[in-house]
Amino acid sequence: MDAQKVYERRWKILAVMSLSLVITLLNNVTVNVALPELSKDLGADNTELQWIMDAYVVVFGGTLLVMGAFGDRFGRKPALLTGLAVVGLVSALTALYATTSDHVIGARAVMGLGAALVMPATLSIIVVVFPPEERAKAVGVWVGMAGIGAPIGLLVGGWVVESYDWRGVFWINPPNHRPRNGHVHSVGAELP
Secondary structure, eight states, X not given: OOHHHHHHTHHHHHHHHHHHHHHHXXXXXXXXXXXXXXXXXXXXXXXXXXXXXXXHHHHHHHHHHHHHHHHHHHOHHHHHHHHHHHHHHHHHHHXXXXXXXXXXXXXXXXXXXXXXXXXXXXXXXXXHHSOHHHHHHHHHHHHHHHHHHHHHHHHHHHHHHHHSOGGGGGSSSSOOOOEETTEEOOGGGGOO
């Protein structure tokens, strides 16, 4: 994609990057409200529930710098798409097949790795796409989306657990690809 088209689509790209960031934050927060259900259905004790919460954060925090370097070396778009695919696929597999707390803990750790690919890639893409005079505004929007992701996650997670069960919080993340003009629309189609 040439520089002019990227410039023209910069606000759409910001929307996609912000949505990608919110997805990673939703993934972390929605599980909070599902812990009582996880405890009942999987027989998870307090230690296992703590690991269900912490596995994501520990792996995310521990690999964030490495995954940022990975994106710089191999490309921001591949890092972003790989991270989103990991988060979505592992979320779907967890919703379908997790039968023990160990399954959920392992899945949350892998989702943390996917999120560590997504977060730095989104910010890097924004910095590259926006000209210096608009960059601060774009980063401000991105940070604002990070700020609203957690409260939205609590509300959405609470509604899903109340309406369905704990597995529903893992169905929030898988992407919904609908054919458009005979083609599958991809989140990364608009990225540079």
